[in-house]
Amino acid sequence: MADETTVTAGTMGSGGQINITSAMMTNAISAIDDYMATVKTEYGNISGAMSTLTAEYFNGSASNGFRNFYNNKIDPMLNNEGSLIKMLQSLRGICESALKQLPGESGVDEGLAEINNQ
Secondary structure (H helix, E strand, O other), rough: OOOOOOEEEEEEEEOOOEOOOOHHHHHHHHHHHHHHHHHHHHHHHHHHHHHHHHHHOOOHHHHHHHHHHHHHHHHHHHOOOOHHHHHHHHHHHHHHHHHHHHOOOOOOHHHHHHHHHO
């Protein structure tokens, strides 16, 4: 793993700074992956429960309204191409980009400094 170089990424307020390490970004990516896996698992569970509930135990106009709510609000947010998954993928991409910018083993190519200083 790359060394734990701390990089100042910006300022917070008038006197603070934000420090990012490769471990922080690696841990964030791992947490996002875990969360995404949990969302996908729970989506499968809720989809199965929804199918069973509305097919066997819950029918009529209330069932139709609930099914419409599920199909129009919940499913588009949680399915594999849903807004929550897309947001998590975007957040993962931001963390990957930040990790690539950190100096070290898999970060910024230190040879670029030589080229830029010529």
